[in-house]
Amino acid sequence: MTTETQNDVIDPHAQREAEKYDNPIPSRELITQTLEEEAKPLRLFEIAKVLQVEEEDEERFEALSRRLKAMVRDGQLVRNRRGAFGLLKKMDLVRGRVLGHPDGFGFVVPDEGGKDLFLSEKEMHKVLHGDRVIASVIGEDRRGRQEGGIVEVIEHSTDELLGRLAFEGSLAWVRPDNNRIAQDIFIPSDGLMDAKENQIVLTKILHQPSARSGPIGKIVEVLGDYMDPGMEIDSAIHAHGIPNKWSDELQSELAQIGDEVTETDMEGRKDLRAMQLVTIDGADTKDFDDAVYAKRRKNGGWKLVVAIADVSHYVKPGTELDKEAYKRGNSVYFPQRVVPMLPSKLSDGLCSLNPHVDRLCMVADMAIDAEGRLERTQFYQAVMNSKARLTYTQVYEMITDETSSLREEFAEQIENVDTLYELFKVLQTAREERGALEFDTTETRIVFDEERKIEEIVPVKRNDAHKLIEECMLMANVATARFLKWHKMPTLFRVHESPMEDRLQNLRTFLADFNLQLGGGDTPTAHDYADVAKQVEGKPYQHLVQTVMLRSMNQAVYQPDNKGHFGLNYENYTHFTSPIRRYPDLLVHRAIRYVWSKKPVNEFNYDDSKMTEMGQHCSDTERRADEATRDAETFLKCEFLSHRLGEEYEAVITAATNFGLFVEMDPLYVEGLVHITELGDDYFHYDNARHCLKGERTGKMYRLGDRIKVQVAQVNLDERKVDLRFIESLTEDEAVVENADDQVEESDDLQDDESSKKRKPRKKRYYRKKRSGRSKPKANKE
Structure with a gap:
């Protein structure tokens, strides 16, 4: 289309525009198409001429002008110095x-x-x-x-931020708690609100930063002193923008929901109240998403019933509850505090499968064969009554100690528990044969004293009771993914894609040092990874190899494009089992419910385009939660270590970088940095493929899994950093690597720019340049 040869302009979205406006104008899509066809930036009057919008029609011409400005504001177009509108990709x-x-x-x-x-x-x-x-x-x-x-x-995404108030003479500024914001916020004297130095304050941004000046703000709330108990969580919540207040509109909507399940709620539901369904969770869990029951079938197989809280019955699309749940994306679990996705009336009450009360649920009723393979699944809505609230510790004792008094205390549930354990062993065998990955990692729990100071940090051990529930949930998630795929429903799959080519190349280089090979060519499977993991079982470098393999993999995300789950080695996988604390699970429940309605798929509230957008949002809120909890825990651990300056500990190297080594101290489970200058009189080079630092003159190598002895030298609470002094190596080089005679000395920077950083030296011994923390990687359980 050109201005000289234009014919009647046909807008493919004309009907939509006509429904929205009395005097419709060309759609954004048509404007974009026009600029692509013209192949040059156009001014307003030129665009109007091409699109047949007459200047004499002042109302339409002005509306077109406003639309073009809105497209510039939304980043769809750019306006150049001549005032012409152009496409980003062309410029x-x-x-x-x-x-x-x-x-x-x-x-x-x-x-x-x-x-x-x-x-x-x-x-x-x-x-x-x-x-x-x-x-x-x-x-x-x-x-x-x-x-x-x-x-x-x-x-601009930041209207308010939390930070620590500082003064220098008559000037005041706020240092943001979010370490991704490196600029301090200047506070004029009339915006101080009588706040005192070192207090944590909430600041409203009055003037956003520009090329000529930094951000300016005013204090709108004083939260408390820097070291007040719980302040680290408040700081993390504000720093990462985690919604934590319920609106008046939501509270009003919530008041319309009763406190108990009614007879009306139960209508049309299958009655499972006589079934021996039980919940199995951690001792401190308050929101119970899932209940389980198993029995043997006459053909030697199994019946597994997984009942999940029916959140979708209470949280309807478009309501204030739904909007807020979507905004939050998931519940956020801090030490001793939770920011829930849903109000407690639902999360701890009506939607929680508490014992001995009627609750609405969505059920995956599965038939599993004797080898642990899923044969068929029936989904239905039901009403249930949990017969017991069991903890992992209790169940583990019940299944491993036949003389335990718990077997008598829960005599009515013991048959179900024993049957679940028998099924678990079959599913565990099937998992191993499938080649699903399962790396040994150590998670920790912080134990506080009465003043909410860390008393100790203890490892959390996963036993067979944890794994039993995990296998039941995995089976239900797979069954759900298959069901929705069969019915061609737009939904969010939990996708874990295969490792990227560059990471595979680095992994193969690393494994070659151990005479190990990763099979599968350019497209290895989880089975190939599992084969390598099996080969290093019991070897001194087992943890090292597992860690590097784990880091070679991608992060799992939510998306409608089903590409399978690499780590679990499933072709179809989604999240169905935790709608109280994860929004994607709620969407999955709505998709199942829509299948029951037997309405056309294209009339579902969410198409693939909308699901893509929502999947990206939910993946982002998941990462946001991880970062926020890590920040809060890191501060607590730094404060804990600040009272241990000068103490010495054995430690294991958890990451090697081009500026030093991150190590985790035994038995504290706290991480700190040994700067590269602490390692001795040599030039040390970082090898990205081999995850190590190697001395140029001495050949001394420090790599993941090596043990060293360190001393706590300095703790910086502001930057949440721990500096350690190197004392000695506790690992002999030859004991770590079987084939280390010919090490390549090429040095690459870390690929993860989010964690890669260099420190600039101060005048004295230590290094203080701001940098992000590194935490020990955790296996992706889902």
Whole structure:
């Protein structure tokens, strides 16, 4: 289409526009299409002429002008210095979200995918972490990364932030708790609200940063002193933007829901109240999503019933409850505190499968053969009455000690528990034959004293009771994914894609040092990974190899495009079992309920496009929760260690970087950094593929899993960092690597820019440049 040869313009979205406006104008899609066909930026009057919007029709012409400005504001178009509107992709521009780094630089994560765009400290002074921007590619930095310049900020994400108030003479500023925001917020004297130095304050941003000035704000709330108990959680909640208040509209809506399950609620449901369903959870769990029951079938197989809280009965699409649940995405579990996805009336009450009360549930009723294979599943809505609230510790004792008094205390449930354990052993064997990955990792629990100071940090051991429930939930999730796939329903799968090519190449290089090979060529399976894990069982380097294999894998995400679950080695997998605390599970329940309605799939509330958007949001809120809890726990651990300066500990190396070693101290389960300058008189080089630091002159190597002795040198609570002094190595080189004579000395930077950072030296011994914390990786259980 050109201005000279244009015919009647046909807008494919004309009907939609006509439904929305009395005097419709060209749709955004048609405007974009027009600019693509014209192959050049156009001014307002030129676009109007092509789209046959007459200047004399003032109302439509003005509406078109407003739409073009809105498309610029939303980052769909860019307006150049001549006032012409153009397409981002034609102008070598990138639209995306800013990801700040504690060291002051940052990245633009493109909305359309692809490689991140590096932003220098100078460019980051114009924006804050989370802002949405349009950036141009201006070249490459010294590491070969595409470097960007901010063209326009299209959305500021930070209106308020939490931080610590500081003074210098008559000037005051707030240092943000979120370490991704490297800029301090200047506070004028009339915005101090009588706050005192070192107090944690909530600051409203009055003036966003720009090329000429930094951010300016005013204090709107004083939360308390820096070291007050629980302040680390408040800080993490605000720093990561976790919603934690219920609106008046939601509270009003919640009041309309009764406190008990009614006869009306039970209508049309299968009655399972006589079934010996039980919940099995941790001792401190308050929200019970799932209950289980198993029995043997006459053909030698099994009947497994997994009953899940029917949250979708109470939380309807479009309600305030639904909007808030989606915004939160998931519950966030801090030490001794939970920010729930749903109000406690639902999460701990009506939707929680508490013992000896009637509850509504969604049921996956599964037939499993004698080899642990899923044969068929029936889904239905039911009413149940949990016969017991059991803990993992109780169940483990019941299944491993036939003389336990618990077997008498729960005599009515013991047959169900024993049958579940028998089924678990069959499912566990099937899991091993399937080649699903299961790495041994250590999770910890913080034990507090009466003043909410850390008393100790203890490991949490997973026993067969934990694994029993996990296998039941995995089976229900697989059954659900198959069901929705069969009915071609738009839904969110839990997708764990195969490792990327560059990570596989690094992994193979690393394994070669141990005379190990990863099978599967360019597309290895979980079975290939499991074969390697089996080969290193009992070897001194077992943990090292498992850790590197784990780090080679991708992060699991929610998306409608089913690409299977690599780690669990499932072709179809979704999340069905925790709708109280995960929004994707609630969407899955709605999809199942829609199948029952037998209405056309294309009339479902959510299509694949909407599911893609919601999946990305839920994946983001999941990462947000992980980062927030890690921040709070890191502060607590730093405070715990600040009273142990000068003490010595044995430690294991958990990460090697180009600036030092991260180690976890025994028996504290606290991580700290041994800077590279602490390692001795040598030039140490980082080998990315082999995850180690190696001395150029001495050949001394430090790698994951090695044990060393360290001393606590310094703890910086502001930056949540622990500096350790190296004392001695406790691992002999030859005991770690069987084939280490010919080590390659190439040195690459860490691929994970989120965790990679260099410290700049102070004048004295230690190093204080801001950097992000590294935490021990955890196996993806789902």
